[in-house]
Amino acid sequence: MTTFSVLALLLFLAMWAVGGKQGAIAFVSLGVNFALLFLTIVLVQFHLPPLPVTLVAGTIILAVTIFFGNDDDNSTTTAFYASVIVMLLLLLFIVPVEHWAQVAGFGDEDSEDLEGMSLYIGISFLKVEICTVVLSTLGAIAEAAMAISSGLSEIEMQQPTITGKRLFGDGLNVGKQIIGTTFNTLFFGFFGGFLSLFIWFVGLRYSIGEVFNDKVFVAELLMVLLSFIGVLITVPMTAAVASWRWHRQSQQSQKKPIVTKVDADE
Amino acid sequence: MNVKPKHSANWWVTLVCVLFGGLLVLGVAYDAPIYQRPIAKITNVRNERPVKQQDEFENQDATVHQRINAVLINTIHKGQKITLSNTYSRSGAMDQPYRVGNQVFISKLTRGQQSNIKGPKRDTVVALLTWIVISLLFIFMRSAGFMALLSVGLNAVLFFLAINIDLSLKNGNVFVIFSLISVAFAALTLWLVLGWSRQTVITLTATLSGTALAILISLIVFALTHERGMHYEGLQYVTTLPRPLFLAETLIGSLGAVMDESTDIVATLFELQAERPDVSRNQLFLSGRNVGRSIMGPLINVLFLIFVADTFPLTLLYLKNGNNWGYTYMMNMSMGVIQSLISGLGIVLAIPVASFVASRLMKKKVMTDDNL
Structure with missing residues (x-):
């Protein structure tokens, strides 16, 4: 057996043992997300426009990450709406930033990997870079949206008379509690992957000026910063979506007092 | 209503900081x-x-x-x-x-x-985005934002120091050095986020044991499977021995996520115990598991998307250069996938570890409280 298959099997068993059925479904979500990522690349390879492909794939990835392995309908729906809106908003940031920064494609440090390859492939690496950034931030956005919406749905259950406005404020408060650890998840997640690049820089004595203008480094740093921005927008956005849905629900139940909460949801 | 003047004063401070930062960004644009x-x-x-x-x-x-x-x-x-x-x-x-x-x-x-x-020249766009992040942090998160920023900043400094130490030791093992540094990373971060308390010690213990367990299991799997199907040549920017480097990258990569999760679990258990002091150890353990299992899926996906999406451009280039899917996957994505699996193990194993450690260490305190 290969190392991959043994590790995958162990991860599945561990997730199943700890999370039961919910854990097993969460494991499946990893596989589905991988298939979606690979499919995106294949579709881009066949010259489909990268951005629309990524947005469709991104929406499905968000749905898979949020709905697989979570049972609470109310909080998952809120998190999904909020994270799709954040993805679109973040795109408005990413497109101009990537155009301006000119970090698409490969840098001098990649030369060895590119030896003997044809670089003129006829697909804009700028667009590919934009897709890469969008996809790499989705996990963090989904996770933050879930953390806030499940916190808020807990509050909704405990205080059924709470106003939408108060709920929004509570959402920001939950955001304050998670922001420190979320930033660290992203920081370590990204910087762990680029440890070798940093060893390269320090080993070859790049100056600070060289590092902060280096294509590969700036590309990576922008990814981290854009993920931070994504998470930061996610907090008020999820709070806003939750408070809007709560407001609408309470209005509907006022008009038709017999309607149960579940019906009002639809 | 007494709070109000102080509140608006805070807003002024934020506004001044944001504007000052904007000036700094402008300065970077003309720093040639x-x-x-x-x-x-x-x-x-x-x-x-x-x-x-x-x-x-x-x-x-x-x-x-x-x-x-x-x-x-x-x-x-x-x-x-x-x-x-x-x-x-x-x-x-x-x-x-x-x-x-x-x-x-x-x-x-x-x-x-x-x-x-x-x-x-790319420094201006870096400065601009950093400024946007910091401004948003202060506007939405106030003092919590400052702590988040401080921990990321200090970790970046530690990271840089660790690389320098690694390079100054000629025959040092990257993995060993970064394992030691990870302890410092975790202690520093949790201290900043939680302050210095029993809760911090428990969270730290859970984080370190969960991560160590995942790495240990992976090493055993590596040995048993003779690392079949692992392609170290697919790693980028490698200037030293690839194997310890890969392990160090995986360790650092998963550390933040495991900390995130342990913090959530331990914090919830402390809250639970404060509300219901009579809760049993067993119940605490089960509640911890409940918290953990709803967050583990999204957390593993966070790292997975970071590790795998990053390989997108090179993967595309391989495919466009007439390579088949299998070879392209092997050379570009396979190591990222294995990294995600090991991190995933760390994230999952941290759940029972954190629940167990918290339920044991917390109860001791309660018993002494009961005796009083």
């Missing part, structure tokens, strides 16, 4: 004089007719040659007018078009020879 390398600002660009390119894999592309006029904006030659040239392709894998107003680094001026463009 502090660079030793010559920088030129492009004043005029003439594009020549596109030239069609076709490679052996029948990829269609086009290249455009640009004739560029520019003026030097730093060094002793400041103000001198120069001509430059550039060729860019439509795909732009290692080249890019330049436009009027771009600032570019150029090679040293030598008499009678044209300078080459080394690359665009």
Whole structure:
């Protein structure tokens, strides 16, 4: 057996043992997300426009990450709406930033990997870079949206008379509690992957000026910063979506007092 | 209502900080004089007719040659007018078009020879985005934002120190060094987020044991499977032994996520115990597991998307160069996937570990409370 298959099997068993059925479904979500990522690349390879492909794939990835392995309908729906809106908003940031920064494609440090390859492939690496950034931030956005919406749905259950406005404020408060650890998840997640690049820089004595203008480094740093921005927008956005849905629900139940909460949801 | 004046004063401080930061960004846009390398600002660009390119894999592309006029904006030659040239392709894998107003680094001026463009100046966009992140942090998160920023900043400094230590030890093992540094990373971060309390110690214990357990299991799997199907040649930017480097990358990569999760679990259990002091150890353990299992899926996906999406451009290039899916996956994505699996193990194993450690160590305190 290969190392991959043994590790995958162990991860599945561990997730199943700890999370039961919910854990097993969460494991499946990893596989589905991988298939979606690979499919995106294949579709881009066949010259489909990268951005629309990524947005469709991104929406499905968000749905898979949020709905697989979570049972609470109310909080998952809120998190999904909020994270799709954040993805679109973040795109408005990413497109101009990537155009301006000119970090698409490969840098001098990649030369060895590119030896003997044809670089003129006829697909804009700028667009590919934009897709890469969008996809790499989705996990963090989904996770933050879930953390806030499940916190808020807990509050909704405990205080059924709470106003939408108060709920929004509570959402920001939950955001304050998670922001420190979320930033660290992203920081370590990204910087762990680029440890070798940093060893390269320090080993070859790049100056600070060289590092902060280096294509590969700036590309990576922008990814981290854009993920931070994504998470930061996610907090008020999820709070806003939750408070809007709560407001609408309470209005509907006022008009038709017999309607149960579940019906009002639809 | 007494709070209100203080509140608006806080807003003023935030506003002043944000505006001051904006000025700093503007400063970076005009910081060319502090660079030793010559920088030129492009004043005029003439594009020549596109030239069609076709490679052996029948990829269609086009290249455009640009004739560029520019003026030097730093060094002793400041103000001198120069001509430059550039060729860019439509795909732009290692080249890019330049436009009027771009600032570019150029090679040293030598008499009678044209300078080459080394690359665009990118520090302004970094400064701008950093400023946006910090501003948003202060506006939405107030003091919590400051702590988040501080922990990321201090970790970045530690990270840099660790790399320096690693390089100064000629025969040091990257993995061993970064394992030790990870303890410092985790302790520092949790201390900043939670303060110094029993809760911090429990969270730290859970984080370190969960991560260590995942790495240990992976090492055993590596040994048993003889690392079949692991392609270290697929790793990028490798200048030292690839195996310890890979392990160190995986360790650092998962540390933040495991900390995130342990913090959530332990915090919830402390809250639960405060509300219901009579809760049993067993119940605490089960509640911890409940908290953990709803967050583990999204957390593993966070790392998975970071590790795998990053390989997107190179994967595309491999496919476009006539490689089949299997070889392309093996060379580009397989190591990222294995990294995600190991991190995933860390994230999952931290759940029972955190629940167990918390339920045991917390109860001790309660018993002494009961005795009082």
